[in-house]
Amino acid sequence: xxxxxxxxxxxxxxxxxxxxxxxxxxxxxxxxxxxxxxxxxxxxxxxxxxxxxxxxxxxxxxxxxxxxxxxxxxxxxxxxxxxxxxxxxxxxxxxxxxxxxxxxxxxxxxxxxxxxxxxxxxxxxxxxxxxxxxxxxxxxxxxxxxxxxxxxxxxxxxxxxxxxxxxxxxxxxxxxxxxxxxxxxxxxxxxxxxxxxxxxxxxxxxxxxxxxxxxxxxxxxxxxxxxxxxxxxxxxxxxxxxxxxxxxxxxxxxxxxxxxxxxxxxxxxxxxxxxxxxxxxxxxxxxxxxxxxxxxxxxxxxxxxxxxxxxxxxxxxxxxxxxxxxxxxxxxxxxxxxxxx
Numbered sequence: 330x331x332x333x334x335x336x337x338x339x340x341x342x343x344x345x346x347x348x349x350x351x352x353x354x355x356x357x358x359x360x361x362x363x364x365x366x367x368x369x370x371x372x373x374x375x376x377x378x379x380x381x382x383x384x385x386x387x388x389x390x391x392x393x394x395x396x397x398x399x400x401x402x403x404x405x406x407x408x409x410x411x412x413x414x415x416x417x418x419x420x421x422x423x424x425x426x427x428x429x430x431x432x433x434x435x436x437x438x439x440x441x442x443x444x445x446x447x448x449x450x451x452x453x454x455x456x457x458x459x460x461x462x463x464x465x466x467x468x469x470x471x472x473x474x475x476x477x478x479x480x481x482x483x484x485x486x487x488x489x490x491x492x493x494x495x496x497x498x499x500x501x502x503x504x505x506x507x508x509x510x511x512x513x514x515x516x517x518x519x520x521x522x523x524x525x526x527x528x529x530x531x532x533x534x535x536x537x538x539x540x541x542x543x544x545x546x547x548x549x550x551x552x553x554x555x556x557x558x559x560x561x562x563x564x565x566x567x568x569x570x571x572x573x574x575x576x577x578x579x580x581x582x583x584x585x586x587x588x589x590x591x592x593x594x595x596x597x598x599x600x601x602x603x604x605x606x607x608x609x610x611x612x613x614x615x616x617x618x619x620x621x622x623x624x625x626x627x628x629x630x631x632x633x634x635x636x637x638x639x640x641x642x643x644x645x646x647x648x649x650x651x652x653x654x655x656x657x658x659x660x661x662x663x664x665x666x667x668x669x670x
Contacts, residue, residue, distance in 0.1 A: 337379035337399075338643065341387045344406065348636030355644055357381075367602070371396035381646070383467035384412065386414050386623070388602050402652060404642055406635045407432060407617040407626055408486070410656050411545045411572065419660025424652035428638040432626035439625045440570050441498075443593025447566050447620045448474055453617070455666035475499035480522070480536035482529070482552075483543035484509050484572070490516055491540060503536070505529055529585055533560040538568065545572040553577065558584035566591045570625045573597040578612055585615055593619040619643035 330552050338352055340361040358496045360377040367388045374382060374397035381402045382389065389403060391414045405427040415425045445567035446452055454468050469600055479495045481488045484506035492502050496518065503520035505528065522532045533539060539561060543549045554577040555567070561567065561584070569576055573596040597610045600623060612618055626635070645653045655661075 334648065336381065336643075337377055338383060339365075339374055339377050339379035339382040340383040341370055341373070342383070342385035342406065343636065344383065344639075345383075345632055345636035346616050347633065348640055351637075351640040352450060352643060355647060356642070357643065363604075367393070374400055381643060386412060386602070386604070389413040389418075394418050394421045394423060401539075402426065402643075402646055404428070404639050405656075406639050409544060409572065415657035416660050419657040420662060422662045424655045424661060425657045426642050426652050426654045427656055428635045428642070429654060431634040431638050432631040433486035434489045435589060435628040435631035436487045436542075436570050436625035437494055438594075438628070439595060439621065440487075440491050440542075440568050443568050443570075443595075443619045443621075444474060444540075446536060447591040447593055447617075448472060448482075452619065474538075477537040478503065478535055479538045479540065480504070480532050481519075482506075482539065482541045485542060485544075487570075488540075488542040489517070490520055491542065504534055505532065530556070530560040533557065534562065536565060537562065537565040539569040541571050541575060543571055543575060545574055549575050551575065551577045553581070555580040555583075555666075558588070558590065561588065561590060564589045564591065566593065568593045570595040573600055578610075582612055582615055584617070591619075593621075595621045595625045596623050622637075 336357045338357045338359045340359065343363045344361060349359050349361065360379060362373060365373055365387060367390050370389060371393045378399065380399055381404065382400055383404045383406055385406045389412065394400065394417045400423050403413060403423060403425045405413055408427055408429050410425060410427045413425050418425045422613060449471050450468060455462055475498060477500050479502045481491055481502060481504040484504045487502060488506065496500050503522055504514065505522035507524055509521060511521055522528050541553060543552065558580055566626060567590050578598050581592065581609050585592060601608045616652045642653045645651050
Protein backbone atom coordinates (compact mmCIF):
# COMPACT_ATOMS: atom_id res chain seq x y z
CA UNK A 330 0.00 0.00 0.00
CA UNK A 331 1.16 3.51 -0.89
CA UNK A 332 0.32 6.67 1.03
CA UNK A 333 -1.51 9.00 -1.37
CA UNK A 334 -0.96 12.04 0.80
CA UNK A 335 1.57 14.14 -1.02
CA UNK A 336 2.12 11.56 -3.79
CA UNK A 337 3.46 13.67 -6.62
CA UNK A 338 1.78 13.26 -10.01
CA UNK A 339 3.30 15.08 -12.99
CA UNK A 340 1.03 15.44 -16.03
CA UNK A 341 3.08 16.33 -19.11
CA UNK A 342 0.16 16.92 -21.50
CA UNK A 343 -3.29 18.46 -21.48
CA UNK A 344 -5.58 16.63 -19.09
CA UNK A 345 -9.20 16.96 -18.04
CA UNK A 346 -9.90 19.21 -15.06
CA UNK A 347 -12.13 16.52 -13.61
CA UNK A 348 -9.17 14.12 -13.63
CA UNK A 349 -6.94 16.61 -11.86
CA UNK A 350 -9.61 17.21 -9.25
CA UNK A 351 -10.10 13.48 -8.70
CA UNK A 352 -6.36 12.94 -8.24
CA UNK A 353 -6.23 15.78 -5.74
CA UNK A 354 -9.21 14.24 -3.93
CA UNK A 355 -7.11 11.10 -3.49
CA UNK A 356 -4.55 13.25 -1.69
CA UNK A 357 -2.09 13.51 -4.59
CA UNK A 358 0.00 16.61 -5.25
CA UNK A 359 -0.67 17.27 -8.96
CA UNK A 360 1.64 19.26 -11.24
CA UNK A 361 0.59 19.84 -14.86
CA UNK A 362 2.77 21.26 -17.64
CA UNK A 363 1.54 20.56 -21.20
CA UNK A 364 4.67 22.20 -22.62
CA UNK A 365 7.07 19.56 -21.33
CA UNK A 366 9.00 17.51 -23.88
CA UNK A 367 11.37 14.52 -23.96
CA UNK A 368 14.32 16.67 -22.93
CA UNK A 369 12.62 18.43 -20.02
CA UNK A 370 10.50 15.74 -18.37
CA UNK A 371 13.26 14.32 -16.16
CA UNK A 372 14.11 17.74 -14.70
CA UNK A 373 10.41 18.39 -14.07
CA UNK A 374 10.03 15.03 -12.31
CA UNK A 375 12.93 15.90 -10.01
CA UNK A 376 11.84 19.50 -9.46
CA UNK A 377 8.30 18.51 -8.47
CA UNK A 378 9.30 15.40 -6.56
CA UNK A 379 6.80 13.40 -8.58
CA UNK A 380 6.53 9.62 -8.33
CA UNK A 381 3.90 9.24 -11.06
CA UNK A 382 4.19 10.54 -14.63
CA UNK A 383 1.15 10.88 -16.91
CA UNK A 384 1.56 11.52 -20.65
CA UNK A 385 -0.58 11.45 -23.77
CA UNK A 386 1.52 12.13 -26.89
CA UNK A 387 4.69 13.38 -25.19
CA UNK A 388 7.61 11.00 -25.70
CA UNK A 389 9.33 9.47 -22.69
CA UNK A 390 12.74 8.19 -23.83
CA UNK A 391 15.20 6.02 -21.91
CA UNK A 392 17.07 9.06 -20.62
CA UNK A 393 14.10 10.04 -18.46
CA UNK A 394 14.42 6.84 -16.44
CA UNK A 395 18.18 7.28 -16.13
CA UNK A 396 17.80 10.77 -14.65
CA UNK A 397 14.48 10.65 -12.77
CA UNK A 398 15.20 8.12 -10.05
CA UNK A 399 12.07 9.02 -8.09
CA UNK A 400 9.63 7.69 -10.71
CA UNK A 401 7.56 4.73 -9.55
CA UNK A 402 4.83 4.64 -12.20
CA UNK A 403 4.23 5.96 -15.74
CA UNK A 404 0.73 6.13 -17.20
CA UNK A 405 -0.03 6.60 -20.88
CA UNK A 406 -3.37 8.43 -20.95
CA UNK A 407 -4.51 6.48 -24.00
CA UNK A 408 -4.26 3.03 -25.54
CA UNK A 409 -1.00 2.93 -27.49
CA UNK A 410 2.23 3.25 -25.52
CA UNK A 411 4.97 3.33 -28.16
CA UNK A 412 5.87 6.90 -27.16
CA UNK A 413 7.28 5.49 -23.89
CA UNK A 414 10.47 3.44 -23.69
CA UNK A 415 8.84 0.65 -21.70
CA UNK A 416 11.96 -1.53 -21.70
CA UNK A 417 14.06 1.24 -20.14
CA UNK A 418 11.31 1.82 -17.59
CA UNK A 419 11.20 -1.89 -16.76
CA UNK A 420 14.98 -2.01 -16.31
CA UNK A 421 14.57 0.64 -13.62
CA UNK A 422 11.64 -1.20 -12.04
CA UNK A 423 9.06 1.35 -13.23
CA UNK A 424 5.73 -0.09 -14.42
CA UNK A 425 4.19 1.49 -17.52
CA UNK A 426 0.39 1.40 -17.71
CA UNK A 427 -2.07 2.40 -20.41
CA UNK A 428 -5.82 3.03 -20.66
CA UNK A 429 -7.06 0.46 -23.20
CA UNK A 430 -10.43 0.87 -24.84
CA UNK A 431 -11.23 4.30 -23.44
CA UNK A 432 -10.84 6.04 -26.80
CA UNK A 433 -12.10 3.19 -28.99
CA UNK A 434 -15.36 4.86 -29.99
CA UNK A 435 -13.60 8.13 -30.87
CA UNK A 436 -11.08 6.43 -33.17
CA UNK A 437 -13.77 4.30 -34.80
CA UNK A 438 -15.82 7.43 -35.46
CA UNK A 439 -12.86 9.10 -37.17
CA UNK A 440 -12.20 6.02 -39.31
CA UNK A 441 -15.84 6.15 -40.46
CA UNK A 442 -15.44 9.88 -41.11
CA UNK A 443 -12.51 9.21 -43.44
CA UNK A 444 -14.57 6.62 -45.33
CA UNK A 445 -17.49 9.00 -45.78
CA UNK A 446 -15.18 11.83 -46.84
CA UNK A 447 -13.42 9.64 -49.41
CA UNK A 448 -16.71 8.34 -50.81
CA UNK A 449 -18.52 11.69 -50.99
CA UNK A 450 -15.44 13.93 -51.36
CA UNK A 451 -16.72 16.34 -48.75
CA UNK A 452 -13.45 18.26 -48.43
CA UNK A 453 -13.03 18.55 -52.20
CA UNK A 454 -16.62 19.79 -52.55
CA UNK A 455 -16.04 22.36 -49.82
CA UNK A 456 -12.83 23.57 -51.47
CA UNK A 457 -14.54 23.88 -54.88
CA UNK A 458 -17.38 25.98 -53.50
CA UNK A 459 -14.97 28.19 -51.56
CA UNK A 460 -13.20 28.80 -54.85
CA UNK A 461 -16.53 29.76 -56.48
CA UNK A 462 -16.98 26.61 -58.57
CA UNK A 463 -20.34 24.78 -58.61
CA UNK A 464 -19.83 21.26 -59.97
CA UNK A 465 -22.85 19.10 -59.15
CA UNK A 466 -22.18 16.89 -62.19
CA UNK A 467 -18.70 15.86 -61.00
CA UNK A 468 -19.48 15.50 -57.31
CA UNK A 469 -22.60 13.43 -57.90
CA UNK A 470 -20.25 10.53 -58.64
CA UNK A 471 -20.08 8.43 -55.47
CA UNK A 472 -20.31 4.72 -54.90
CA UNK A 473 -21.90 4.72 -51.46
CA UNK A 474 -20.87 2.57 -48.50
CA UNK A 475 -23.87 0.24 -48.22
CA UNK A 476 -23.00 -3.29 -49.29
CA UNK A 477 -19.28 -2.63 -49.49
CA UNK A 478 -16.81 -5.20 -48.11
CA UNK A 479 -14.80 -3.80 -45.19
CA UNK A 480 -11.68 -5.64 -44.01
CA UNK A 481 -10.63 -4.72 -40.46
CA UNK A 482 -7.00 -5.61 -39.73
CA UNK A 483 -6.74 -5.88 -35.94
CA UNK A 484 -9.91 -6.42 -33.93
CA UNK A 485 -9.25 -4.97 -30.51
CA UNK A 486 -11.54 -2.45 -28.84
CA UNK A 487 -11.26 0.06 -31.70
CA UNK A 488 -11.76 -2.50 -34.46
CA UNK A 489 -14.79 -3.89 -32.63
CA UNK A 490 -16.38 -0.45 -32.38
CA UNK A 491 -15.69 0.12 -36.08
CA UNK A 492 -17.47 -3.15 -36.92
CA UNK A 493 -20.62 -1.92 -35.16
CA UNK A 494 -20.62 1.34 -37.08
CA UNK A 495 -19.84 -0.24 -40.43
CA UNK A 496 -22.69 -2.72 -39.98
CA UNK A 497 -25.04 0.16 -39.17
CA UNK A 498 -24.10 1.53 -42.60
CA UNK A 499 -25.02 -1.79 -44.19
CA UNK A 500 -21.45 -2.86 -44.89
CA UNK A 501 -20.24 -6.47 -44.98
CA UNK A 502 -17.32 -6.94 -42.59
CA UNK A 503 -14.42 -9.38 -42.38
CA UNK A 504 -11.56 -9.19 -39.90
CA UNK A 505 -8.15 -10.61 -39.15
CA UNK A 506 -6.75 -10.43 -35.65
CA UNK A 507 -4.24 -12.46 -33.64
CA UNK A 508 -6.72 -13.36 -30.90
CA UNK A 509 -9.99 -13.43 -32.88
CA UNK A 510 -11.86 -16.74 -32.50
CA UNK A 511 -14.53 -18.21 -34.73
CA UNK A 512 -17.24 -17.95 -32.05
CA UNK A 513 -16.42 -14.28 -31.44
CA UNK A 514 -16.54 -13.53 -35.16
CA UNK A 515 -19.86 -15.35 -35.45
CA UNK A 516 -21.33 -13.38 -32.53
CA UNK A 517 -20.24 -10.13 -34.19
CA UNK A 518 -21.69 -11.21 -37.51
CA UNK A 519 -18.41 -10.92 -39.38
CA UNK A 520 -16.22 -13.19 -41.51
CA UNK A 521 -13.07 -14.49 -39.78
CA UNK A 522 -9.83 -14.33 -41.76
CA UNK A 523 -7.20 -16.86 -40.70
CA UNK A 524 -4.20 -15.30 -38.99
CA UNK A 525 -1.65 -15.77 -41.76
CA UNK A 526 -0.03 -13.56 -44.36
CA UNK A 527 -1.48 -15.70 -47.15
CA UNK A 528 -5.03 -15.35 -45.83
CA UNK A 529 -4.59 -11.61 -45.41
CA UNK A 530 -3.37 -11.18 -49.00
CA UNK A 531 -6.37 -13.13 -50.28
CA UNK A 532 -8.77 -11.04 -48.17
CA UNK A 533 -7.23 -7.79 -49.40
CA UNK A 534 -8.19 -8.77 -52.94
CA UNK A 535 -11.88 -8.96 -51.95
CA UNK A 536 -12.10 -5.82 -49.81
CA UNK A 537 -13.51 -2.51 -51.00
CA UNK A 538 -12.21 -0.81 -47.85
CA UNK A 539 -9.32 -1.76 -45.55
CA UNK A 540 -9.00 -0.20 -42.09
CA UNK A 541 -5.94 -0.94 -39.94
CA UNK A 542 -6.13 -1.12 -36.13
CA UNK A 543 -3.04 -2.94 -34.88
CA UNK A 544 -0.51 -1.95 -32.22
CA UNK A 545 2.98 -0.97 -33.36
CA UNK A 546 5.56 -3.68 -32.70
CA UNK A 547 8.30 -5.51 -34.59
CA UNK A 548 5.74 -7.73 -36.32
CA UNK A 549 3.60 -4.83 -37.53
CA UNK A 550 6.31 -2.34 -38.53
CA UNK A 551 5.59 -1.58 -42.22
CA UNK A 552 3.00 -4.34 -42.24
CA UNK A 553 1.36 -2.37 -45.04
CA UNK A 554 4.09 -2.40 -47.68
CA UNK A 555 4.41 -3.08 -51.43
CA UNK A 556 2.96 -6.61 -51.26
CA UNK A 557 0.05 -5.48 -49.09
CA UNK A 558 -0.97 -2.69 -51.44
CA UNK A 559 -0.38 -4.76 -54.56
CA UNK A 560 -2.97 -7.24 -53.25
CA UNK A 561 -5.66 -4.57 -52.83
CA UNK A 562 -8.38 -3.89 -55.38
CA UNK A 563 -7.91 -1.01 -57.78
CA UNK A 564 -9.77 2.00 -56.40
CA UNK A 565 -10.20 0.52 -52.92
CA UNK A 566 -10.01 2.65 -49.77
CA UNK A 567 -7.20 2.35 -47.22
CA UNK A 568 -7.65 3.84 -43.73
CA UNK A 569 -4.96 4.05 -41.04
CA UNK A 570 -5.76 5.52 -37.63
CA UNK A 571 -3.30 3.36 -35.66
CA UNK A 572 0.39 4.28 -36.06
CA UNK A 573 2.27 5.77 -39.00
CA UNK A 574 5.14 3.31 -38.84
CA UNK A 575 2.78 0.47 -39.73
CA UNK A 576 2.68 1.85 -43.28
CA UNK A 577 5.44 2.11 -45.86
CA UNK A 578 4.37 5.53 -47.13
CA UNK A 579 6.43 5.36 -50.32
CA UNK A 580 4.69 2.11 -51.24
CA UNK A 581 1.34 3.69 -50.37
CA UNK A 582 1.95 6.70 -52.60
CA UNK A 583 2.99 4.38 -55.43
CA UNK A 584 -0.23 2.39 -54.97
CA UNK A 585 -2.31 5.57 -55.08
CA UNK A 586 -0.69 6.50 -58.38
CA UNK A 587 -0.83 3.03 -59.99
CA UNK A 588 -3.99 1.52 -58.48
CA UNK A 589 -6.06 4.58 -57.72
CA UNK A 590 -6.31 3.77 -54.02
CA UNK A 591 -8.29 6.27 -51.96
CA UNK A 592 -6.57 6.94 -48.65
CA UNK A 593 -7.50 8.31 -45.24
CA UNK A 594 -4.72 8.82 -42.67
CA UNK A 595 -4.62 10.14 -39.12
CA UNK A 596 -1.00 9.10 -38.46
CA UNK A 597 2.31 9.39 -40.34
CA UNK A 598 5.76 7.81 -40.36
CA UNK A 599 7.69 10.92 -39.37
CA UNK A 600 5.05 13.06 -37.69
CA UNK A 601 6.43 15.68 -35.28
CA UNK A 602 6.35 15.25 -31.53
CA UNK A 603 5.53 18.95 -31.12
CA UNK A 604 1.86 19.75 -30.67
CA UNK A 605 1.85 22.89 -32.88
CA UNK A 606 4.50 23.49 -35.55
CA UNK A 607 5.14 23.91 -39.28
CA UNK A 608 5.07 20.48 -40.93
CA UNK A 609 3.50 18.83 -43.97
CA UNK A 610 3.60 15.10 -44.74
CA UNK A 611 4.86 14.20 -48.21
CA UNK A 612 1.60 12.41 -48.96
CA UNK A 613 -0.28 15.71 -48.59
CA UNK A 614 0.88 16.59 -52.13
CA UNK A 615 -0.93 13.54 -53.53
CA UNK A 616 -4.43 14.44 -54.83
CA UNK A 617 -7.52 13.01 -53.20
CA UNK A 618 -6.22 11.89 -49.80
CA UNK A 619 -8.11 12.53 -46.56
CA UNK A 620 -5.75 13.66 -43.80
CA UNK A 621 -6.14 14.47 -40.11
CA UNK A 622 -3.70 15.45 -37.34
CA UNK A 623 -3.46 12.27 -35.19
CA UNK A 624 -6.65 13.29 -33.42
CA UNK A 625 -8.45 9.95 -33.45
CA UNK A 626 -8.66 9.82 -29.66
CA UNK A 627 -9.23 13.53 -29.22
CA UNK A 628 -12.90 13.90 -28.41
CA UNK A 629 -14.23 15.28 -25.13
CA UNK A 630 -15.97 11.97 -24.45
CA UNK A 631 -12.78 9.96 -24.98
CA UNK A 632 -10.61 12.25 -22.89
CA UNK A 633 -13.05 12.17 -19.99
CA UNK A 634 -13.01 8.36 -20.09
CA UNK A 635 -9.20 8.32 -20.27
CA UNK A 636 -8.96 10.72 -17.32
CA UNK A 637 -11.28 8.53 -15.24
CA UNK A 638 -9.21 5.43 -16.06
CA UNK A 639 -5.97 7.24 -15.23
CA UNK A 640 -7.38 8.14 -11.82
CA UNK A 641 -8.44 4.52 -11.32
CA UNK A 642 -4.89 3.34 -12.10
CA UNK A 643 -3.42 5.77 -9.56
CA UNK A 644 -6.05 4.79 -6.98
CA UNK A 645 -5.26 1.08 -7.43
CA UNK A 646 -1.54 1.84 -7.14
CA UNK A 647 -2.16 3.77 -3.93
CA UNK A 648 -4.38 1.08 -2.42
CA UNK A 649 -2.41 -2.05 -3.29
CA UNK A 650 0.78 -1.15 -5.13
CA UNK A 651 -0.58 -2.92 -8.23
CA UNK A 652 -0.13 -1.38 -11.68
CA UNK A 653 -3.40 -1.80 -13.55
CA UNK A 654 -2.99 -2.50 -17.30
CA UNK A 655 0.78 -2.82 -16.91
CA UNK A 656 2.30 -3.22 -20.40
CA UNK A 657 5.90 -3.98 -19.41
CA UNK A 658 5.49 -6.76 -16.84
CA UNK A 659 7.99 -8.97 -18.64
CA UNK A 660 10.59 -6.18 -18.63
CA UNK A 661 10.32 -5.19 -14.99
CA UNK A 662 13.35 -6.03 -12.88
CA UNK A 663 12.87 -8.73 -10.29
CA UNK A 664 10.90 -7.52 -7.28
CA UNK A 665 9.90 -4.24 -8.94
CA UNK A 666 7.01 -2.42 -7.36
CA UNK A 667 3.71 -2.44 -9.11
CA UNK A 668 4.15 -5.62 -11.13
CA UNK A 669 0.61 -6.71 -10.37
CA UNK A 670 -2.33 -6.78 -12.73
